[in-house]
Amino acid sequence: MKPHALHKNLYFWLFLIPALFFFINVVIIPFILGIVYSFTNWNGFQFLNSKFIGTYNYKQAFSDKAFLSSMGLTFEYAIITVILVNIIGFFLALLVTRKFKSSHALRAVFFMPNLIGGLLLGFIWQFIFSKFMVFIGQSLKISSLSFNWLNEPNSAFWSLVIVSTWQMAGYVMIIYIAGLQSIPRDVLEAAQIDGANSMQRLRHIVLPLMMPSFTVNLFIVLSNAFKQYDTNLSLTNGGPYGTTQLLAMNIYQTAFSHNNYAVAQAKAVIFFLIIMVVTLLQVHFTSKREVEA
Amino acid sequence: MAGRKKRVAFTVVGWLLSLIVLFPFYIVFINSFKDRQEIFTNQLTFPAHFNFQYYSQAIDKMQFGTAFFNSVVITTISVVFIVMFSSMAAWVLERKKSRISTVIFYIMISTILIPFQSIMIPLVQYMSSWEMDSINFSMIDSRYGLIFMNIGFGLSMAVFLYHGYIKSIPAEIEEAATIDGCNKWRLFTHIVFPNLKPMTATVAILDVISLWNDYLLPSLVLKNPELRTIPLSTFYFFGEFNIQWNLALAGLVLTIIPIVIFYVFAQKYIINGVIAGAIK
Numbered sequence: 001m002k003p004h005a006l007h008k009n010l011y012f013w014l015f016l017i018p019a020l021f022f023f024i025n026v027v028i029i030p031f032i033l034g035i036v037y038s039f040t041n042w043n044g045f046q047f048l049n050s051k052f053i054g055t056y057n058y059k060q061a062f063s064d065k066a067f068l069s070s071m072g073l074t075f076e077y078a079i080i081t082v083i084l085v086n087i088i089g090f091f092l093a094l095l096v097t098r099k100f101k102s103s104h105a106l107r108a109v110f111f112m113p114n115l116i117g118g119l120l121l122g123f124i125w126q127f128i129f130s131k132f133m134v135f136i137g138q139s140l141k142i143s144s145l146s147f148n149w150l151n152e153p154n155s156a157f158w159s160l161v162i163v164s165t166w167q168m169a170g171y172v173m174i175i176y177i178a179g180l181q182s183i184p185r186d187v188l189e190a191a192q193i194d195g196a197n198s199m200q201r202l203r204h205i206v207l208p209l210m211m212p213s214f215t216v217n218l219f220i221v222l223s224n225a226f227k228q229y230d231t232n233l234s235l236t237n238g239g240p241y242g243t244t245q246l247l248a249m250n251i252y253q254t255a256f257s258h259n260n261y262a263v264a265q266a267k268a269v270i271f272f273l274i275i276m277v278v279t280l281l282q283v284h285f286t287s288k289r290e291v292e293a
Numbered sequence: 294m295a296g297r298k299k300r301v302a303f304t305v306v307g308w309l310l311s312l313i314v315l316f317p318f319y320i321v322f323i324n325s326f327k328d329r330q331e332i333f334t335n336q337l338t339f340p341a342h343f344n345f346q347y348y349s350q351a352i353d354k355m356q357f358g359t360a361f362f363n364s365v366v367i368t369t370i371s372v373v374f375i376v377m378f379s380s381m382a383a384w385v386l387e388r389k390k391s392r393i394s395t396v397i398f399y400i401m402i403s404t405i406l407i408p409f410q411s412i413m414i415p416l417v418q419y420m421s422s423w424e425m426d427s428i429n430f431s432m433i434d435s436r437y438g439l440i441f442m443n444i445g446f447g448l449s450m451a452v453f454l455y456h457g458y459i460k461s462i463p464a465e466i467e468e469a470a471t472i473d474g475c476n477k478w479r480l481f482t483h484i485v486f487p488n489l490k491p492m493t494a495t496v497a498i499l500d501v502i503s504l505w506n507d508y509l510l511p512s513l514v515l516k517n518p519e520l521r522t523i524p525l526s527t528f529y530f531f532g533e534f535n536i537q538w539n540l541a542l543a544g545l546v547l548t549i550i551p552i553v554i555f556y557v558f559a560q561k562y563i564i565n566g567v568i569a570g571a572i573k
Contacts, residue, residue, distance in 0.1 A: 011477040012385045016397070019382035019448050022374075026416065026445020027404050033415035044418065095307055100300040102307060108560055109311040115552050115563070117506025119524050123531050123545055124317050127538065132320055135336045166314065171567070178568045216571055227408045230508050234528070248410045252509075255414050265414050272411035279406065 037265045044261030057266035066242060067267060070250040071274075077161065077246060078225035078278075084165045085221045086214070089172030096173070097180045107177065110170035118167070122234025125163045126150065129235075153243035156236045160244060163231055168224065172217040179213030180206070211290040218282055226275050247271055318549070325542035332538055347543035354534070355544050359519060360526040361551070367436055367511075367522060368504045371443035372497050379448050380493070383455035384485055388464060398456065401449040409446070409509065416442070417513050432514075439514045443504055451496045454570065458492040459485075491569075498559065498566035505552070523548050 033047075038057055040050040061067055092110055096103045113121060129149035137146020149155040183206060191201050229248040232238065238245035238253075245253070251271060255264035324332055325347060326340040351357070386394045420432040420442065432438030466488075470480050486493075508524040515521060521529070527548050534540045556563065 012389050012394070015381040015385040015477075015481070019378040019452065020397070022378065022441065022445040023401065023404075023448050025419075026442050027407070027412065027449070028400075030412040030416035030419050031404070031407060033419060034412050037415055044414070047418075092310070095303060095310075098300075098303050100303045100307075102304055106307045106311055107564070108556075109314055111564060111567075112553075112556060113314065114567075115502060115506075115556050116549060117508065117524055119506070119508045120527060120545060120548055123527065123541070124321050127324070127542065128317050128320060131332075131538065132336055139337075166317075170314070174564055174567055175571050220571060223406075223408075227410065229410070233508075234531070248408075251410050256513075261414055268411040268414060272407060275408055276406055 034265050035269060037262060038269045040262060042262045042265070044255070044259060050262075057263045058270070060263045061267045061270060064254075064263075066245065067247075067250055067254075070245050070247050073157070073244070074226060074228075074247040077157070077164075077228070078222055080161050081164045081168070081225045082218060082221045084161065085168045085172055086217055088165060088169040089217065090176050092169060092173040093176035093180055097177055107173070110173055112170065113167045114171045118228070118230030119234045121163055121167055122231040125159065126235055129155075129159045150236055151240055153240060156240060156244045160228075160232065160235060163235060164225065164228065167231075168221055172221060175217055175220075176210070176213050179210045183209050208289075208291050211286065215283060215286040215290065218286055219279055222282055223275060223279050226271075226278065247274075321542050321545055321549075325539060325546050327539055329537075329539065347539045348547065351530070351540055351544040351547055354540070355526045355530040355547075356518070356521070357526070357544075357547055360521050360523045363436065363520055364505060364522040367439055367443070368501055371440045371447065371504055372500045374440070374444045375447040375451050375500055376493055376496055378444065379451035379496070380455050380486060380489055381481065382448070383452045384459055384481060386452070387456050387459045388467070398452070402453045404449050405453065413509070413513060420514075434514065434516045434520065436520060439511055442510060442514065443507075446510070447500050447504075450570075451500070454496055455489060455492055458489060462488055494562055495566040495569045498563055499570045501555075502563070523551075 037047070037050075039052055039054060040047075041053050041056075042050040096107050096110070116124075130151075133149055134146050137143065147155075149159045187205060187209075188201060191205055196204070227248055228246050229252070232244065232246050232249050236244040238249050247267075248271070251264055251267045254260050254267060258264075320336065323339055324336055326342070326344050327335070328344065331340060386398045417433065420438065424431045424433070432441060467480060467484060470484055475484070506524060507522075508528065511522050511525050512528070515525060518526075518529075527544060530544050531541055534544070
């Protein structure tokens with residue numbers, strides 16, 4: 001390389017190196033190590049004496065009943081949450097984009113739960129589901145209502161869904177609001193003049209033009225739901241009896257409670273592949289339906 | 294007339310829905326002042342007396358001051374470095390297009406898809422292998438270690454956001470400054486970076502929210518109770534005292550207050566930041 005060219009490129013690398021240094025050490029190297037470790041009998045500490053054992057850890061992972069049921073539960077949780085969050089968030093957006101005095105204050109209120117981390121939200125709702133619900137049932141003298149939601153697998157699962165929906169609906173609402181506001185006024189007015197009623201306008205104009213917002217929101221909720229850990233930990237801690245353990249918690253427990261690091265890492269790689277495939281498929285299918293005004 | 298009726302209906306429906314959103318906060322708040330007996334008999338209405346003793350106990354037991362300090366230090370320093378390094382990197386990646394810059398950029402943004410849980414186990418092991426006893430250096434169980442990892446995880450999203458923003462700014466001003474003999478560092482600090490202000494606000498807000506609330510990474514890195522951040526100290530405090538609900542609830546209210554204050558003051562920026570960050 002000519003000295004001149006080197007000098008010209010020098011600043012490129014000087015500006016890039018700090019970012020690359022952190023990025024490579026924190027993300028790239030552990031990612032590659034993780035894939036390598038998942039094919040060995042690594043004990044979680046020294047790698048030096050570990051041996052390659054092929055796909056043994058993956059076979060272990062897939063024969064682990066708790067892992068498979070976590071996977072099923074995570075899919076169920078993700079699908080239900082995605083649907084509920086987006087339907088509610090979309091209707092909240094429709095509501096607060098109407099012209100009335102408190103619409104801006106309401107946006108702020110609906111969005112607020114998002115700012116508080118999943119861990120704190122889980123604790124807040126733990127009181128509601130385990131104490132307040134019992135209290136309400138007793139006060140109303142309805143014994144069938146008076147039970148601790150977190151003590152029963154089915155209601156504990158729904159508690160988790162309720163908290164996530166309550167948290168994320170306001171987030172997707174914000175993005176739907178931005179989408180609704182970008183729909184050109186004249187298109188809607190033209191449709192109105194042509195005699196389309198508000199339902200028809202919603203179905204044939206608003207919804208198709210909102211597809212980019214749907215793509216974004218489905219992606220965000222889907223990937224967040226798959227990665228859910230904090231609320232799972234603070235609300236149910238996987239209980240009762242491990243029945244509400246989502247994938248992220250199963251991986252954590254396999255590694256740090258059972259010290260089964262290599263199998264946990266194989267599960268972690270599977271986890272990565274699942275999230276990648278699911279979200280890429282979703283983006284592929286929803287963005288195909290995007291249209292322009 | 295019909296328009297007005299509709300507006301009233303929207304307002305009523307809207308505020309009813311907002312009551313559902315706010316209800317859990319209300320319940321936690323009012324019960325944090327009640328003694329054991331009162332929590333048992335009355336959970337729905339205001340307490341007979343506003344008793345602040347649980348708050349002072351909670352502040353003491355969860356070492357709220359220390360945790361708050363740790364959270365502020367770790368969040369602030371991490372965000373400053375994320376903003377600095379990612380804006381620098383995004384600028385050269387966008388303005389000096391070559392095969393190598395394209396490859397680096399795509400590698401960075403494709404890692405946004407990697408869930409933290411997929412790399413946390415080797416990360417902790419790899420970071421602890423950096424330990425140097427002789428100079429007391431350890432990435433595990435230190436604030437700088439956590440900050441280092443926060444920066445590493447925050448960069449790719451921030452580079453992505455800055456990159457898109459820089460692309461939308463014409464390069465002519467920068468070229469003119471170069472002709473005038475401005476060196477690259479001065480060019481960046483005096484002309485480019487000030488122009489990125491709106492995106493800097495977005496990046497900073499998104500990272501403040503996610504780092505302030507982050508639990509899993511700090512829980513893996515920090516072991517010493519003196520180093521705990523707010524989510525960590527809440528977790529341990531709650532585990533220890535959730536039989537004493539009044540105390541646990543007072544602790545929760547304490548941890549929510551800073552977030553609510555932040556929200557009240559920065560609400561507009563937060564909401565705009567979220568929109569900009571999500572839609573790119």
